[in-house]
Amino acid sequence: MRGSILWNIWFMIAGFTLYFLLSFPNGEPLPVILGSFVVAAMFFILMFIIRFMLFIAFPPDSFAAKHVEEGLSAQEETQEENREDTISIKADQDTVAKQLEMTDSEKTAAIIREMINE
Numbered sequence: 001m002r003g004s005i006l007w008n009i010w011f012m013i014a015g016f017t018l019y020f021l022l023s024f025p026n027g028e029p030l031p032v033i034l035g036s037f038v039v040a041a042m043f044f045i046l047m048f049i050i051r052f053m054l055f056i057a058f059p060p061d062s063f064a065a066k067h068v069e070e071g072l073s074a075q076e077e078t079q080e081e082n083r084e085d086t087i088s089i090k091a092d093q094d095t096v097a098k099q100l101e102m103t104d105s106e107k108t109a110a111i112i113r114e115m116i117n118e
Helices: 005-026 029-057 063-117
Strands: none
Touching: 005 029
């Protein structure tokens, strides 16, 4: 089936709200609320039928699904390449930072030696 149970729940909420808002001004509260729950249950079941029809119309191995999967795999590949580039850039930056630290520490050590010798 296409979608998830959340589709059913959202469709049920929409049915409940629609019926409640359209019938509340014209009726008593208890029958309106009970009718809203009945309509919500019907919308919940109706959404199962709609999801099943979507599954029949657009099966997972259809051309559209393959096209989407190909697009997703291409995006994943580019993301992996970007990650690798980012990792190599970070490694280069770390190397440069360590070299600068070493030169800074060498300069600091030389200054301290000069101060001690004075």
